[in-house]
Amino acid sequence: MGIFEDVVVNAKTAVNVVGKKAGQFVDISKLRISAADLNNEISKRFETLGRTIYEAKKTDNDSSELVNECITAIDDLYEQLDAVNEQIAAMREKQVCKGCGEENPQDAIYCNKCGRKLSEN
Numbered sequence: 001m002g003i004f005e006d007v008v009v010n011a012k013t014a015v016n017v018v019g020k021k022a023g024q025f026v027d028i029s030k031l032r033i034s035a036a037d038l039n040n041e042i043s044k045r046f047e048t049l050g051r052t053i054y055e056a057k058k059t060d061n062d063s064s065e066l067v068n069e070c071i072t073a074i075d076d077l078y079e080q081l082d083a084v085n086e087q088i089a090a091m092r093e094k095q096v097c098k099g100c101g102e103e104n105p106q107d108a109i110y111c112n113k114c115g116r117k118l119s120e121n
């Protein structure tokens with residue numbers, strides 16, 4: 001059963017690493033990379049889930065606990081992906097000041113940093 005234990009440990013490690021990363025991202029290009037990474041990770045988890053079920057059936061083992069772990073890992077990744085996509089959407093709605101490059105809320109009239117009128121951008 002060593003292979004199953006490795007799979008579960010790896011899933012938990014990946015979730016932790018991605019979770020930490022997501023908190024640090026500030027710019028949109030990094031967020032997009034993060035979203036792509038999460039999508040890749042989700043695909044890998046689905047593959048692992050399929051393999052877990054396959055191997056459990058082949059060896060006639062009860063896989064329900066491992067399957068639940070895989071599903072939990074996938075759900076965690078989906079939650080992180082949602083959070084990243086929300087951040088991307090929020091950033092897209094920001095207007096960048098042409099005077100200083102500061103990101104301002106979409107409804108701001110003047111730049112928060114330099115005071116330039118944003119509608120003149």
Ligand SMILES: [Zn+2]
Nearest residue numbers: 097100111114
């Ligand atoms: Zn500005």
